[in-house]
Amino acid sequence: MQEINLKGLNETIYYDKCPNGLKIYMWVKKDINTFYGTLSVKYGSIFNEFKIGNKEYKMPKGIAHFLEHVKFNEDKDVTAHDYFFKKGSDTNAFTTFNYTNYQVLGSIDAKDNIIHLLDFVQNGYFTKEIVNNEKGIITEEAKMGEDDPYTVMLFKHLDNLFNEYEYKYLITGTPKDIKAITLNDIKKVYETFYHPENMFLVVTGNFNPYELDEAIRENQEKKQFNTYLNPERIMKKESKKVRVENEEYKINVSNKKIKIGIKIAKKNLKNYDDLHIRLYTNLLLRANFGATSDFKDELLMKELISNLSFMSDLFDDYLLIMFTIDSDYKNEILNMFNEKLNNLKMDEKTFERMKKANIASLILEYEDVEVVNNIIQTEVLNYGDVIDNIKEIYENITYGDIKKFINELDLSNRSILILNPLD
Amino acid sequence: MEYKKYNCNSYNIHTIKTDKFKTVRMEIIFSREVAKEEMPIFTFLSDILTDSGKNYKSRRDIAIKLEELYKATFYGTSSKVGNLFTASFILEFIAPNYINEEGYLEEVLKFPFEVINNPRVKNKEFDLTNFNIIKKRVLEEIDSIIENSDRLALIKSLEKMDNNSPSSFKVLGSREDINNITPSSLYDAYLELLNHSNCDIYIIGNINMEEAVNIIKTNFKNRVIKLKNISLKVNNKVRRKAQIVVEKSTFVQSTLVMIYNINNLAEEYKDSAFHVFNYLLCSGGISSKLYQYLRCDNALCYAVRSLYLKYDGLFIIEVSLDQKNVKLAQNLIKKSIKEMIKAQFSSELVEDAKKNLIISLQMSSDNNVSILNNYIFHTFSNLPLIDERIKALKKVEKKDIMACGKSLVLNTVYIQEAGEIDARN
Numbered sequence: 001m002q003e004i005n006l007k008g009l010n011e012t013i014y015y016d017k018c019p020n021g022l023k024i025y026m027w028v029k030k031d032i033n034t035f036y037g038t039l040s041v042k043y044g045s046i047f048n049e050f051k052i053g054n055k056e057y058k059m060p061k062g063i064a065h066f067l068e069h070v071k072f073n074e075d076k077d078v079t080a081h082d083y084f085f086k087k088g089s090d091t092n093a094f095t096t097f098n099y100t101n102y103q104v105l106g107s108i109d110a111k112d113n114i115i116h117l118l119d120f121v122q123n124g125y126f127t128k129e130i131v132n133n134e135k136g137i138i139t140e141e142a143k144m145g146e147d148d149p150y151t152v153m154l155f156k157h158l159d160n161l162f163n164e165y166e167y168k169y170l171i172t173g174t175p176k177d178i179k180a181i182t183l184n185d186i187k188k189v190y191e192t193f194y195h196p197e198n199m200f201l202v203v204t205g206n207f208n209p210y211e212l213d214e215a216i217r218e219n220q221e222k223k224q225f226n227t228y229l230n231p232e233r234i235m236k237k238e239s240k241k242v243r244v245e246n247e248e249y250k251i252n253v254s255n256k257k258i259k260i261g262i263k264i265a266k267k268n269l270k271n272y273d274d275l276h277i278r279l280y281t282n283l284l285l286r287a288n289f290g291a292t293s294d295f296k297d298e299l300l301m302k303e304l305i306s307n308l309s310f311m312s313d314l315f316d317d318y319l320l321i322m323f324t325i326d327s328d329y330k331n332e333i334l335n336m337f338n339e340k341l342n343n344l345k346m347d348e349k350t351f352e353r354m355k356k357a358n359i360a361s362l363i364l365e366y367e368d369v370e371v372v373n374n375i376i377q378t379e380v381l382n383y384g385d386v387i388d389n390i391k392e393i394y395e396n397i398t399y400g401d402i403k404k405f406i407n408e409l410d411l412s413n414r415s416i417l418i419l420n421p422l423d
Numbered sequence: 424m425e426y427k428k429y430n431c432n433s434y435n436i437h438t439i440k441t442d443k444f445k446t447v448r449m450e451i452i453f454s455r456e457v458a459k460e461e462m463p464i465f466t467f468l469s470d471i472l473t474d475s476g477k478n479y480k481s482r483r484d485i486a487i488k489l490e491e492l493y494k495a496t497f498y499g500t501s502s503k504v505g506n507l508f509t510a511s512f513i514l515e516f517i518a519p520n521y522i523n524e525e526g527y528l529e530e531v532l533k534f535p536f537e538v539i540n541n542p543r544v545k546n547k548e549f550d551l552t553n554f555n556i557i558k559k560r561v562l563e564e565i566d567s568i569i570e571n572s573d574r575l576a577l578i579k580s581l582e583k584m585d586n587n588s589p590s591s592f593k594v595l596g597s598r599e600d601i602n603n604i605t606p607s608s609l610y611d612a613y614l615e616l617l618n619h620s621n622c623d624i625y626i627i628g629n630i631n632m633e634e635a636v637n638i639i640k641t642n643f644k645n646r647v648i649k650l651k652n653i654s655l656k657v658n659n660k661v662r663r664k665a666q667i668v669v670e671k672s673t674f675v676q677s678t679l680v681m682i683y684n685i686n687n688l689a690e691e692y693k694d695s696a697f698h699v700f701n702y703l704l705c706s707g708g709i710s711s712k713l714y715q716y717l718r719c720d721n722a723l724c725y726a727v728r729s730l731y732l733k734y735d736g737l738f739i740i741e742v743s744l745d746q747k748n749v750k751l752a753q754n755l756i757k758k759s760i761k762e763m764i765k766a767q768f769s770s771e772l773v774e775d776a777k778k779n780l781i782i783s784l785q786m787s788s789d790n791n792v793s794i795l796n797n798y799i800f801h802t803f804s805n806l807p808l809i810d811e812r813i814k815a816l817k818k819v820e821k822k823d824i825m826a827c828g829k830s831l832v833l834n835t836v837y838i839q840e841a842g843e844i845d846a847r848n
Contacts, residue, residue, distance in 0.1 A: 031443055032789040081709040085775055088782040090708075107782050136722025144725060144743060146675045147572050252673060254566035291486035301481060301552055306559045326563065353490050360493035360517050367445045369789075422673060 001213050008391035011366045013376065014209040015386070018220040021197030021228065025376050025386060026209045029369065035110040035205030036369040037103065039121050040377055043067075043193035044098040046166035049234040052192065056234060059189060060180040061166075062138075062173015065095040067186055069134050071102070073125055080120040089113050095171055097315075098381060105370075110207035111215050118201070118219055124190050131183045139179075142172040149252045153259065153419055156251075157322065160244035160415045161261045164236035167315050196220065197228040202376045204369040235316060240265050242415040251419050255306070256328050259417040260337055264319040268410060274314055275383060279397065280405040281312045281319065283354055287346040289323065292353075295340050304329050304336075314382075321411070330418060341411045348399045358394055426798070429636050433648055434622035436639060437802060438632040444791045445521060447628030451512040451535060452799070453620040456653050457589040462501070462508055463596025464604050464612040467561055469499030469510040471609070475553040477541035485538070492531045493517045497538075501594045505655035505734025507803065508594070510616060512539060518629045528630060529638050536642040542613060548606035549613075558601060565595050572839065573728070573741060576678035580739075580837030583668045584682050589657045590735040619648055625799060627791050655734040655804050661686050665833040673842040677746040680837040681756055683738045688830035693733050694807060695815035696823035702776040703768055703824065704759060705729035705740065710775075712759040712768070713740070721755070723748045734804070738831060746841045753836065763828035766821050773821060781813050 004013040014026040048059045071093070072080045084091040089106030104117045145151045151170075159168040172178070203212060242263050269277055289296055289310050299305040307326040312319065327333050365371055379386050387393070425440040455461070474482045489495045495516035502509055516531045543550040568575055581591040595601075604612075624643075626635055661684045672678075688697070698706075705713040706729050713727045723744050730739040740756055762768070787793035788809055800806035807815065 033785045034789045079709070085707070085710040085779070088775070088779045105786075107786050133719075133722055137718055137725055140676070140723070140744060141725035143675045143745075147743075149570050252570060254569050255563050292483055292490060294483065297481050297483035300556055303552075303555055303559065306556075306563050353487070357490045357494035360522065363521050364445050364494075364517055 001210065004386060004388050006366075006386075006391075007389045008395075009362060009366060013386050013388075014213070016213050016217070018196060018217055020220050020223075020225055021195070021199075022216075022220055023200040023380070024213060024216055025200065025202045025380065026207075026212065027204045027366075027372050027376065028207065028209055029204070030206055032206050032369070033107040034105065034369050035107065035113070035203065035207050036105050036373050037110075037114045037117050037201065037203045038373055038377060039102045039117050039199060039201050040381070041100045041102075041121070041194055042098065042198050042381070043100055043189070044096050045169065045171040046097045047193070047233050048166060049236075050192070050231045051234055052229045052231050057188065057192075059185050060173065061169050061177040062142075062171070063181055063185055063189055064100055065172050066134065066138060066178065066181050067189055068093045068095045068100045068102075069138055070126055070130050070186060071121060071190075073127075073130050074120050074123055075125055076127075080116070083116050083120070084113070087113055087116075091117075097167055097171065101377065110203070110205070111212055114201070114203055114212060115215055115219050118216065121194065121199075122196075122223060124187070124194070126183060126186050126190070128183050131181070131186060135178055135181070138172060139175045142170065142175055142178060145170060145172060147252075149419075152251055153249075153253075153257065153324075153417070156249060157259050157261050157415065157417050160247060160417055161242050161263050161320060162315075163239050163241075163243045165238050165315060166236075191226070192229060192231045195225055195228045200380055202373050202380075204373040204376070238317065240413065242413055244415055246416045248418040248420060250422050253419055253421050255326055255421065256330070257419040258323075258325040258327055258330060258333055259419065260323040260325070260334075261415040261417070262321040262341070262411050263413045263415070264321070264410060266314065266317050266319060269319065269408060271408070272405070275387070275393070277314065277319055278312075278382075279393070280402060281321065283351070283358075283397075283402060284344060284346060284406065284409075285310050285312060285321065286354060287350050288340065288344050292350070295336075299327075299333075299336070304332055334416065344406050344409070344411075346399075346402055346406070351399045351402060355394060355397065359391060362391055362394065424794070427632065431640060434624060434643070435802075436624045436626070436636050437798065438635070439625075439627040439794060439798060440629070440632050441627065441794075442629040443789075444628055445518055446515050446791060447518050447626065447630055448791050448795060449514045449532070449535070449624065449626045450795065450799070451514075451539070452623050452625070453510045453616050454623070454653060454803070455508050455620045457503055457506045457508045457592060459589075459592045460600075461612075462503065462592060462594045463561075463600040464609065465508065465510045465616055466501040466594050466596070467557060467601065467604055468609060468612055468616060469501045469512065470561065471549060471553055471557045472539055472542055472613075473497055473499035473512060474557060475543040475550065476538040477543055479538065480543065481553070488534065492527075492534065493522055495531055495534075497535055503589070503592065503594050504800075505732070506589050506657050507653055507655045507734075510620075520629065528634065532635060532638045533642045536639070539617075540643070542610075544610055544613075547610050549609045551606055554606045554609065558604070561595060561601050562598060565598055565601065572672065572674040572676065572678050572743060575672075576680050576837060576839040577730075577739070577741060579670065579839065580668070580680040580682055580835055583666070583837055584835045585660060588659050588735075590659055590732065590737060621648075621651060621653065623799075623802065625795055627795050653803075657735045659684055659736050659834075661832050662834050665836060667836045667838070669838045669840060671842065672839045674839070675841060676743040677749055677841045678741065678743045678839040679749050679752055680835075680839075681740045681753070681833065682835040682837070683740075683831040684834050685736045685738055685827075685830050686832045688827060691815075692823055692827055694812060696819045697731060697733070697827045698780055699773065699776050699816070699819045700763060700824045700827035701729055701731050701738070702780055703772060704763055706731075707776060707779065712762065713756065716755040716759060717742060717744075717752055721748075721751065723752055723755075737834075749838055757833075760828055760831060764825055766825050768824075770821065773819070773824065777816050777819055781816050784809050784813055784816075
């Protein structure tokens with residue numbers, strides 16, 4: 001086992017890799033009662049089409065999320081919940097675009113709980129009856145999403161930004177997609193993707209990492225897995241332009257909302273790795289549109305908006321920036337945003353203040369078992385491993401770097417979505 | 424963990440010294456009895472006081488100051504628990520030992536008092552621009568209730584239960600309440616809140632508490648009131664026959680809410696046995712009766728929620744589902760409660776539920792907000808401290824759980840019916 005020292009943060013991550021390919025990351029905090037284990041499978045809602053060798057497969061949308069639900073069944077009338085209930089632990093799971101995550105949170109018998117987390121996820125028990133019964137439950141979950149205007153508007157906007165990418169579709173699938181899923185589909189996906197090579201385990205909290213590592217290795221050695229088939233996601237070619245530039249839509253919101261989405265091809269930012277694209281974009285957005293920006297302040301003080309939020313992330317070959325603005329003044333807002341987006345700026349004083357604040361945040365992050373677990377998951381998913389010098393990376397960013405990045409950002413490829421309340 | 428209380432005449436400071444967390448949290452809580460007409464203006468006030476100040480013309484200036492204080496957070500919030508209304512100002516900051524900057528503790532601790540003591544006021548009126556920003560935000564928050572089917576159904580069901588009961592009052596109030604507030608009436612409310620409300624300040628974290636108390640005493644004074652005792656208990660009337668209310672909505676799913684009074688239940692059960700009862704019935708998730716019947720056996724829903732309002736004497740069950748299944752869900756909920764009264768659950772399940780609740784309490788001591796919340800209600804209403812609650816849970820028996828079930832009297836069944844699937848666009 002390797003001890004990874006997070007430079008400047010005085011924190012250690014214990015890392016090991018089992019012979020079957022399962023990666024293990026552990027972070028220990030001695031003075032607490034809690035432990036939190038997550039097993040991530042790199043299979044999410046965008047993997048509906050994949051190939052093994054030359055053979056291509058197309059699955060119904062929503063299948064990753066469906067599999068997450070039925071995976072809790074371990075045998076006839078036995079579910080993982082039964083075990084964890086007895087142990088006094090909480091178990092849950094979620095599915096995103098990129099991965100499926102199974103969790104256990106508890107305070108006693110960390111080792112037994114983590115081993116059972118591995119056991120139930122690595123147990124391919126599925127029946128027709130289980131699949132059919134779960135359809136009703138998942139359909140109700142999907143309908144809850146239809147009743148949530150924020151879910152609807154996010155996916156409506158993604159649909160307008162992307163032409164082909166699977167990110168535009170609901171993670172749960174629609175009730176029609178859910179109905180189409182079969183037992184065979186579930187088995188195929190499980191056999192293909194639920195392999196230790198395609199999983200990683202993160203455990204945070206109070207436990208002995210050496211004992212746990214030994215127990216995990218022993219558990220994995222006892223299990224037989226077929227050879228990993230190296231499935232490959234079929235990525236559709238996404239054209240550079242947004243699919244819809246302007247649209248007005250009625251939805252169950254109380255006040256008008258304006259969404260501005262910007263799609264930037266990553267190949268236009270080839271001087272930067274993914275980590276720096278994320279860091280620079282975040283700093284720039286905060287400086288220009290965040291709580292400390294004069295632009296947001298002006299919009300608020302002129303009573304043109306009541307709220308302004310933003311997010312940005314990488315979606316395969318594209319960087320997306322998405323703004324949500326609560327405002328009745330569509331034309332003024334679109335003009336002012338246009339002007340602002342064409343003139344992004346950041347002064348040195350703001351840069352230094354934000355950098356200092358970000359470094360303080362890094363120190364605070366290593367406190368809560370769930371927060372730390374999520375940080376590790378995100379780093380492993382986005383960058384393949386934990387980043388041991390993140391503080392150093394922040395410290396090394398210069399004002400000149402940010403100025404250069406601003407000059408290289410082309411923010412002209414936009415999709416505007418206006419959301420009006422129902423009549 | 425070291426608990427201490429400092430009586431500062433017109434307010435109290437409660438400290439919890441611990442080196443378990445990197446963050447220090449301070450809550451300044453003004454508390455009063457619930458009064459329907461007062462809550463909206465005090466809610467407005469808790470928002471505006473953290474959005475501007477004499478030396479901070481807008482939230483931007485406050486945000487810059489907080490970023491300079493190593494990304495501290497500061498916000499105002501209001502809430503209602505039973506018959507108690509609180510307007511709270513919350514500050515979180517990095518423990519000084521992580522940054523080694525001389526004078527940091529004093530600078531960060533005096534900041535919220537500087538803002539609260541010096542509002543952006545001229546001629547006894549709040550600044551109109553700041554006022555209008557907050558007014559718009561609060562009005563939009565009131566309007567946004569229609570966006571969330573569960574929240575809307577819960578609010579409406581409580582109003583249908585009894586719109587004169589504090590349990591149904593909204594801290595945000597109505598559009599009319601907000602439209603009636605003026606910059607001048609807001610200033611009067613400011614003086615009222617500051618000078619005629621109870622005030623308690625809570626701090627948890629790894630700092631020199633004596634030093635912190637001195638800093639607070641220097642920066643927060645001139646209050647003259649005597650602190651009052653406030654009872655949190657609301658006496659909600661019991662109905663002889665439950666009412667059924669059906670209303671139409673535009674949502675895809677229907678929402679069923681069943682409100683029960685908790686009637687004549689011995690006090691000793693309220694912090695222990697009732698939690699076990701709720702766990703076995705619903706809050707225990709998939710292993711609970713309601714999840715078993717509604718979700719696992721009949722696939723009626725994704726989730727069932729239960730809400731135990733101890734101080735309101737209410738227990739609420741809420742579920743979102745297809746309209747055609749509402750009747751079946753009602754019957755299954757009633758059947759489940761009957762089974763709880765008849766003790767149709769194993770002793771083993773009871774022991775598991777107790778164990779799980781105890782573990783949750785133990786885990787809550789790893790979180791500064793949970794520790795503080797428990798302590799706040801310990802001081803407000805004698806809620807036992809975490810260790811005492813664990814001891815009480817260990818003693819719960821089957822008969823106590825049955826007594827909890829027996830205390831439930833159905834008051835209101837509220838059905839928010841799904842709308843027609845319309846062609847919205």
